[in-house]
Amino acid sequence: MHPAIDWFSLPSLLKFLAAWMLLLSFALLAQRRLLSLIHLLAWQGVTLAVSTALVAELTGDRLLWLSAALTFALKGLLVPTLLHRLLRRLQVRGDVEMSLNVTSTQLIGIVLVIFAFALAAPLSGALPAATHGMLGIALAAFLLAFLMMITRRKAISEVVGFLAMDNALFFAATSATLGMPLIVELGVALDALIAFVILGVFFFHIRESFESLDLHWLEHLREDQ
């Protein structure tokens, strides 16, 4: 007799969200339009906020609710809106050039996921039952975002990859370890915000000097120059 799986219990919902997170990471990897990239990033932020809220409910840790609200405001709303505005102000349009085509990127992505799960498998013994497999998914999302950064050529899409990496990290922190200490989380959020502001400033400077956000321009500093 198998016990019936409770689809709506908190741990299984959390696992569903984890799978959704991974799916979004793959979608980011495949997407070529800048605008859709930003939408996907916002969805990732919202997923992150919901999963943080679930963990808060699961552990009864009040402070995690605060963190969930913060995540929603910052990663779900503020950052995508700002990126959106930036895109309009800078009038960047169109597709992202990739240095590798979508199919091969996706295939490499699958290999990365397998690698991440293989790496995380021996660790799951030490985990609380609710979070089995989470670490593997977080690691996979992290590596996928990294892959995205490597294969894109425009400054903005590189930043989207960077932010997706950040999301994966937060996912690891909340879902796999059931919440980092608040003081650390606040510090990390603050740093992320400052980094984002600096990036925005940067875009304008880069555009001013090079009249393009294409990173081809940023390849003058080479060894033998």
Place this chain on the structure above:
Amino acid sequence: MILLWLLGSALAGVPILAFWGDGRKGRWLFVAINFLVLLCSVLAAKDFLQHGPLAAMGEELRMDAFSLILVLLNSVVGMMTAWFSAGYWQQEVQHHSFGKGRQRLYHAMFQSFLATMLLALLSNNLGILWVALEGATLSTVLLVSLQRSGESLEAAWKYFILCGVGLAMALFGTVLLYFAAQPVLGTGARALLWSALHHHAASLNGTVMALTFVFILVGYGTKVGLAPLNSWLPDAHAAGPSTVSAVLSGLLLNVALYAILRYKSLADAALGPVFASRLLLAFGLLSLLLAAFSMLRQHDVKRLFAYSSVEHMGIICIAFGLGGPLAIFAGVLHMLGHSLAKSSVFFSVGRAVQESDSRELEDLRGILASRPVLGWSLLLSILAILGMPPGSLFLSEFLIVVASIQQAWFITPLLLLGLGTAFAAILPRLLQMLYGAPNSPKVMLSSKDLRPAFLQILAVMTLGIWIPASLDSWMHSVAGILQ
């Protein structure tokens, strides 16, 4: 209490300089703030002598002998850099005609860089350590891109992205550590306190700790400039002002390495000493050799010495990778000597670059004849960095070679090869700079500004001959702390 004063005075400087950091008053305000920080850290050292390790804010801040040595080093070099900056920055402002806003940005970001590094050294919470290092990175990004020329923007962008990715990996490592600590220390902020973790390190899950250390080594290793992740370092050093290069090389690399060593002590207890030591040794050797051979084909003076920093970081990693009281003592001594000597190299080089308005080694020639004071400061500081006696780098490199013969003889030839190549790369350039056919400078600047460089060279030479008894005992106790 004194820890709060120390950190508070450094942090309070940031808004002060953001508002009043322009013109003459800004430059001297910067010096005054860093003098105050130096004073506080000396008082902290005095407290340490009486009471042993200090703590504040419920163990969130903690200072043991290892952090004390680096705090003192940071505040001395910070103070000297501020002093040198007073003359240097005045010339930069004139040359590039920077406005008031840019001057305030420079001073405020410089101060925030120094303050976040102090926070990184004083924090006992490994999460806050990460936050502080990220803060230091963000401050320096703005410093590197200060000129807003194509070159500096490109260098800053590369720095931002590469170190950002590195720090993201380090954060993942921090999360993994928390994950390993939870079963032992429970949830909450205590589970990231280094002192608590160190106490229980033997019961941390070995597999998780192995993964943690790999992420931390690659992540913070990017900041240390360990090969093959060092490509940001020469660009950032070349593009930023020379004062920034001085503290990047002299202080930031040390602080990032300090973070790795804190983690190494935890990984050692959980896994046995072999795993982390071998990784550190391998990265150290690779960096040493790669940097030494890259130096042979540099023609930009600041890039040359940036690679020399990578080389020295490699040597320090080898020392800590070897482990044992002798090698660790030598490693700490090398950290001290390298910081003091390398920042005075960048002071002298920065001045030479300002006078000739070029960073090409071709254009910097015959300095000793035309400008003897600058020539001597170049000569002495570069000889110190090459490990010539009586500089303390001679002593520490000698001790590291001895330790390598005792503990792992097969790396000794590689170590000597790296040291020899670096010597062969720098010495001919130095001779050309000093004695080559003179090249008339564009501007002649006051040689009084070089006083901090000479003071630091004096300190390096003193350390090579005589180490004060209390400093000596602190350096000896580092081996105990890291085990």
